[in-house]
Amino acid sequence: QVQLVESGGGLVQPGESLRLSCAASGLHFSIYRMGWYRQAPGKQRELVATITRDDSADYVDSVKGRFTISRDNAKNAVYLQMNSLKPEDTAVYYCNAVFLHLNYWGQGTQVTVSS
Numbered sequence: 001q002v003q004l005v006e007s008g009g010g011l012v013q014p015g016e017s018l019r020l021s022c023a024a025s026g027l028h029f030s031i032y033r034m035g036w037y038r039q040a041p042g043k044q045r046e047l048v049a050t051i052t053r054d055d056s057a058d059y060v061d062s063v064k065g066r067f068t069i070s071r072d073n074a075k076n077a078v079y080l081q082m083n084s085l086k087p088e089d090t091a092v093y094y095c096n097a098v099f100l101h102l103n104y105w106g107q108g109t110q111v112t113v114s115s
Contacts, residue, residue, distance in 0.1 A: 002026040002104045004095045009109030012085055016113075020080040022095030022106060032099045034071055034078040038091035038111075045094070049080060062088075085113045 008020040020036065035050040049069040051057045057069050068081040078095060090113050095106035 002097070004097060004104055004106035006093065006095050006106045006109040009093060009111045011112045011114065013115050014086055014113055016085055017081070017083045018085065018111060020082065020093055020095075020109060020111070022078045024076045024078070024095075024097060027097060027102075027104070028099075029076040029097075030073040032097040032102075034069075035096040035098070036069060036078075036080045037094045037096055038089075039094070039108075040088075040091040043091075048093070051078065082111070085111075087113050087115075089113050 003025045005023045006020060008018060010018060012018055031053055033050055033052050036048040037045050038048050039045040047060055048063055049059045049067055051069045051071050059067060066084045071078045090111060092108040092110050094108045097104045
């Protein structure tokens with residue numbers, strides 16, 4: 001059974017940082033493309049960042065230069081370092097794992113940026 005469990009969300013003030021973690025189990029982690037998505041209230045889920053099995057990363061324009069995605073295949077984990085957080089980053093953040101037709105999601109972790 002595949003599980004993706006996110007952690008690290010919380011309430012922070014604008015300009016502060018958070019580090020999200022996603023622990024994966026039940027899959028051959030190293031071959032999956034991993035990603036972080038987010039969904040704000042009343043909005044569609046959007047892609048934030050992805051990282052391939054070869055550590056190639058890509059980001060949505062709104063987070064470039066502020067967020068960094070990384071993975072640790074030995075720990076079956078993917079991370080999202082979020083710096084200089086803005087109120088518009090407020091959303092539920094979801095971990096995603098994709099390999100060919102296989103597509104898995106975590107339950108999400110809430111990130112709230114507010115003064």
